[in-house]
Amino acid sequence: MITRPLDTPDRKPRRYGEITRRQWKAMFAAWIGYLLDGFDFVLITLVLTDIAADFHLGTATAASLISGAFITRWLGGAVLGALGDRYGRKAAMITSILLYSLGTFACGFAWGYTSLFVARLVIGLGMAGEYSAGVTYVLETWPTRWRNRASGFLISGYAGGTILAAELYKWVVPHWGWRWMFWIGVLPVLVALWVRRSLPEAGDWQREIGTAGPEADRPNPFRPLFTGRARAWGNTVLAAVASVALFCVFTPAGAGCVPWLSAVAALCLIAFAVQLGGRRGWLLYVSLMVTVFAAFLYSWPVQALLPTYLKTDLGYDPAQVTDVMFYAGFGTMAGCWLAGFVGDRFGTRRAYAGTLLASLAFVFPVFAVRDSLPALGVLVFGLLALGQGISGILPKYLAGHFPTAVRAASLGFVYNVGALGGAVAPVLGARLAEGMTLGRAIAVLTFGLTLVVILLVGGDVPQRLGRLVDRQAPDDHLVPAGGGAAAVPPEADRGGPGAGAEPPGPV
Numbered sequence: 001m002i003t004r005p006l007d008t009p010d011r012k013p014r015r016y017g018e019i020t021r022r023q024w025k026a027m028f029a030a031w032i033g034y035l036l037d038g039f040d041f042v043l044i045t046l047v048l049t050d051i052a053a054d055f056h057l058g059t060a061t062a063a064s065l066i067s068g069a070f071i072t073r074w075l076g077g078a079v080l081g082a083l084g085d086r087y088g089r090k091a092a093m094i095t096s097i098l099l100y101s102l103g104t105f106a107c108g109f110a111w112g113y114t115s116l117f118v119a120r121l122v123i124g125l126g127m128a129g130e131y132s133a134g135v136t137y138v139l140e141t142w143p144t145r146w147r148n149r150a151s152g153f154l155i156s157g158y159a160g161g162t163i164l165a166a167e168l169y170k171w172v173v174p175h176w177g178w179r180w181m182f183w184i185g186v187l188p189v190l191v192a193l194w195v196r197r198s199l200p201e202a203g204d205w206q207r208e209i210g211t212a213g214p215e216a217d218r219p220n221p222f223r224p225l226f227t228g229r230a231r232a233w234g235n236t237v238l239a240a241v242a243s244v245a246l247f248c249v250f251t252p253a254g255a256g257c258v259p260w261l262s263a264v265a266a267l268c269l270i271a272f273a274v275q276l277g278g279r280r281g282w283l284l285y286v287s288l289m290v291t292v293f294a295a296f297l298y299s300w301p302v303q304a305l306l307p308t309y310l311k312t313d314l315g316y317d318p319a320q321v322t323d324v325m326f327y328a329g330f331g332t333m334a335g336c337w338l339a340g341f342v343g344d345r346f347g348t349r350r351a352y353a354g355t356l357l358a359s360l361a362f363v364f365p366v367f368a369v370r371d372s373l374p375a376l377g378v379l380v381f382g383l384l385a386l387g388q389g390i391s392g393i394l395p396k397y398l399a400g401h402f403p404t405a406v407r408a409a410s411l412g413f414v415y416n417v418g419a420l421g422g423a424v425a426p427v428l429g430a431r432l433a434e435g436m437t438l439g440r441a442i443a444v445l446t447f448g449l450t451l452v453v454i455l456l457v458g459g460d461v462p463q464r465l466g467r468l469v470d471r472q473a474p475d476d477h478l479v480p481a482g483g484g485a486a487a488v489p490p491e492a493d494r495g496g497p498g499a500g501a502e503p504p505g506p507v
Helices: 021-046 048-055 059-071 073-087 089-107 113-139 144-176 179-184 189-196 203-210 229-249 258-312 318-346 348-366 373-399 404-418 420-432 438-458 461-466 490-494
Strands: none
Touching (some): 021 048, 021 144, 048 059, 073 089, 073 258, 073 404, 089 113, 089 179, 113 144, 113 404, 144 373, 258 318, 258 420, 258 461, 318 348, 348 438, 420 438, 438 461
């Protein structure tokens, strides 16, 4: 039985343009997943000092627990993304939410550093799949001209999860301890699974893949990695080496060898990118990985170490930390919404680079305020709205580089390899803090790496490099090649004269 694509209108367009009830339901289902994603992941940053005290960990070792979830993300993004490309986006979404919920629940039972680190690895697998499957599901469901807004609305769920976690933190931890935060984080999973149980498949995937023929003919993004026994064995060894190297890099096991282990892991992951991208796509894959890596390096020092900075450098109590984290979370959420509208109006790249440029005005003032919580809250809101909120359209920016048949796996791999920047960032921030204050270290990393991302995205560096080996690559795979009612003028995403045009009718 063929499922009707989700983007088929089920009634006349209502108040909010051509978005149908079924499309809103798809957004809500994916948004709930991102809410849980943000809730589960930010817990470790809120209770990091409590865990460090219980397990007698130094700052750098405790920060590596944040990094743990990033070590397995490259694998989870690729595997669950491939599952989404072959069997549908919905199956991959459900699998991912079960994985990171299991990891979160296990964190509450951790008896030491190692057990907690292993649970964080499981969370990383699930989070990676949630990003690749949830993003592709929503973007392939909503009309073309709304896809920046769809991306921004979706990612705002992550910020909502951080707000929820911060609010619970001030009530739960002082009375019951940090373990209860992880156990409570599992409860909403039933809601997410219930919402997703009856969802149809994403429209683009259903049209191009789901009705294309027998399952054997469906895409297998990993086929290039296993063509022949020698290559299959070689890539299996490569995956094992990359995983072990990353584990050693972010744990005390690799002490004294971090630069060499990092180089080994990077070479392994680049080898996978070259094979997955093929002769025409390998340079695009590698350059997008570098772009995402830089984006995580600028954003994660603030996201991961802000609670620690508030408690150590400023001496804030849990209630005050919660207040500031509320400003931060709501700022990110508002920024995601804003990014979606600005992206659809001026083009994804122009919106991304321009908003990041504006965020630089807030970086150093945030860490200069010490005695006024309201002033700090306002500045944090501004910084997070402009600097972090723009990540709401990062999925749209990345997904447009890949065709439907391999979009989930490619997006999942590229994004989650780049997300290793988020594993490096808190450890790098903690290392820098050994020679300067933590606040100054965070500010320096954020400001410098933001400039790098502005140049990469604003200058369209990945696409320009990709065209060195593939001159026929389209500007945006998410825009129908034949134009029509749903298409967005190519100039729109380049910030040209067609950026404000809005063609009528749904996809």
